[in-house]
Structures are given as structure tokens and as C-alpha cells.
Amino acid sequence: MEARIVAWLQRLVQIPSVNPAHAGPTAQTTGEGAMVTVLAQIFGDLDADEIIYDPVLPKRDNIYAIWHGSDSAVALLDVHLDTVGVEQMTIDPFGADVRDGRVYGRGAVDTKASLAVALAVIEAQVRSGAPFEQTIMIACTVDEEELGSGAIALAAWLRMRKLRPQTMIVAEPTECRAVYGHTGLVRLWVHTQGVAVHTSQPDRGVNAIAAMLPVVNAYIAEHQRLQTTTPAALGHGTLTVSLINGGRGMNIVPDACRIGIDRRVVDGESAADVQRQLEALAAHASDGQATFTFVTSAEALYQDPAHPWVAELCLFHGTTPTTAPYGTNAFAYGDIPHCCVVYGPGSIAQAHTEDEWVSVAELNRAAAWYRQWWRVGSEPNA
Ligand SMILES: [Zn+2]
Numbered sequence: 001m002e003a004r005i006v007a008w009l010q011r012l013v014q015i016p017s018v019n020p021a022h023a024g025p026t027a028q029t030t031g032e033g034a035m036v037t038v039l040a041q042i043f044g045d046l047d048a049d050e051i052i053y054d055p056v057l058p059k060r061d062n063i064y065a066i067w068h069g070s071d072s073a074v075a076l077l078d079v080h081l082d083t084v085g086v087e088q089m090t091i092d093p094f095g096a097d098v099r100d101g102r103v104y105g106r107g108a109v110d111t112k113a114s115l116a117v118a119l120a121v122i123e124a125q126v127r128s129g130a131p132f133e134q135t136i137m138i139a140c141t142v143d144e145e146e147l148g149s150g151a152i153a154l155a156a157w158l159r160m161r162k163l164r165p166q167t168m169i170v171a172e173p174t175e176c177r178a179v180y181g182h183t184g185l186v187r188l189w190v191h192t193q194g195v196a197v198h199t200s201q202p203d204r205g206v207n208a209i210a211a212m213l214p215v216v217n218a219y220i221a222e223h224q225r226l227q228t229t230t231p232a233a234l235g236h237g238t239l240t241v242s243l244i245n246g247g248r249g250m251n252i253v254p255d256a257c258r259i260g261i262d263r264r265v266v267d268g269e270s271a272a273d274v275q276r277q278l279e280a281l282a283a284h285a286s287d288g289q290a291t292f293t294f295v296t297s298a299e300a301l302y303q304d305p306a307h308p309w310v311a312e313l314c315l316f317h318g319t320t321p322t323t324a325p326y327g328t329n330a331f332a333y334g335d336i337p338h339c340c341v342v343y344g345p346g347s348i349a350q351a352h353t354e355d356e357w358v359s360v361a362e363l364n365r366a367a368a369w370y371r372q373w374w375r376v377g378s379e380p381n382a
Contacts, residue, residue: 082150208254
């Protein structure tokens, strides 16, 4: 199986799928479109019972493949197709070189590795002629590295189909550990308006930067308050005023100011509630002057780590459940899956790097778990 996993991974790495938000001159064709075209062919060759295109963005469809099983359980893998950019790389991003027990290239670990493992495991089962017990669904999603719109579309599709997977993996490099939690976030622009006049007579105008000051102070105080609350399983929420723009010239009273804020959301909080709180705080601090532009929000992931399937995964690899400091597509799925973890071969330390790689040993470990998860194959555990 190892040779097949590596061959699949090389084929996937050789198809550029740079997220357009990360595109540059050497990225070649950007977007996930070429990957989707090839995957439709592959899923057909692997006798998928259903192949579904789910439109998300122009020329950027999610593609889903389903192999029907004999019982009613559904196991769902969400694997994102896009990668970050390649402009800073010191290796051939699409060469897919194999040396020293590693596969190199953009997406090798984040996260074409998981898709290659899944394809090899499905391929072995289909070629063996043995039926599937569970229904297996591979959901290939777009736009994870920017806005997560592929994950939002998948969540909507699952709700529309009334499909609640018993088990779900969101593929990311976790060194084959089960990630049961990560924070969510809320990002907003907050605006204040002023009236521009010459700075020789500033009191004739209204200074938008001065109007923003109490809002900034209120948010700093809110961050400090959050650190004194009882911590959730994922710790404390945080709030950072991370951007500020305002003013037009040294001799003009500023007529506009805006700040960008990033609030990390923990389990037990809802992103929508947090957004309302942030807007109320600014409205109060600015005497109702502040206005808002919503940027993005995502719910935290929190899966009870004592769930039997999480325990089974951890026992299989001899690991313990863990949390992640980064966010994933899991922000979108809420209570749709009965049990959901983030999992995949390779380390996040190699993701987005100038010489991205994944070790073949990690690919084998993940394939062994996939065979147990999907109740397929008979090869001994790697
Ligand atoms: Zn990723």
C-alpha cells in the first residue's frame, strides 16, 4: 500500500491548487478547479456510487464522492483541496520529489497527504471486490486557506441531505493525534466618523481618531476581563485590537478612523453572541457613534474527548487527545456529525513552509487508522 499512497500523493502535489488569495507569479493555474477535474475522473475509476459537484465560488466547486455501505453508518472525511502560495519556496513546489523517506512539495503535508491516504485505502478495497460496511464519504472542499467557504457549503449540503455522519475527520496535519478542540473567532472592523478641517482650527472639526480612543480602551479592558473569568475547556477567550487606520494628512483633522479586531472564541461561547457583545461595547464607549463591518466568524470546535470513537483512535496510535492552537474547517460543522475530530499525518510544523514535506512513515500510520476507521482491508497495522 505504501507505494500506492506515495504515487497518489505525488499525483496530487503535481496539480497546483493554490488558493487565489495566495496566488503569485509562479503559482501557475490558481484555484482548485484542476484538482476537481482530476478527482472526478479518479472517483469514477474507483467506482464511487455518487460523485457530486457542490458549487461554492466561481470555477471553485467542492466535490464529494460516496461509496455506499451495507449498514446505515456514515464515515465522513473533509479534506481541503487548496494550498497556500508558493512564491517563497526553496524547492520545486509541484515536483513531488521523494527522498529520504519524505514526499516534498506544496500541499504534501497540508493536506494532500490525507487525500492520498484515503484514495489508497479506497482503491485497495475496491480492487479487492469486498463490499463496504459503512458508507464512506470523501468531501473535497475549497477555500480553507482563506475564508472557509467550502466548509460552510459542505455543512449546508449535509443539512440539506439530512446526513449526520456517525464519525467525521477534518483532515489537517496533527501527527496522527486526535484534535478535539480549537478556538473559533470573530473579526470586525469598527468605524468612527469625524469632520475634516484644517488643523490650525481643530475645534471646528470632529476628530475621528479621538472618537475611537474610548473604543480601543474598552476592548483592552474587555480582554483583561476575559482573562479573569472561569476558563472553558479551551481556556480563556482573547481580544486583540490588531489594525488601525485613520487620517489623511498631518494638517487635516481626521474624518474617519477604523480598527480591526480579532476575538478568539472558546467552547461555551457562540460567535454570534460574541459579535453582539463586541458591538455593544463599542457602541457604549463611543456614545453610539461607532459603526461596524463584519469580516468573518467561526465557532470553536469542542468534541468530548471521552467519546468511544476518539478513545478508539487514541488507543490505536497510543496517543492522547489534544487541542490545536490553529483553526480548521471544523468551525463550520457544529452538531452535524455525531463525533468529529481533526486528524492527519505529518506535522503542522512543516505546513506552509519553504520546503514542505511529509514523511512516508506518517502516511503509513494514517493509512492503518483509516483501514480501522472504515472497517476495510486486512493488511496488518503499520
Ligand atoms: Zn490545511
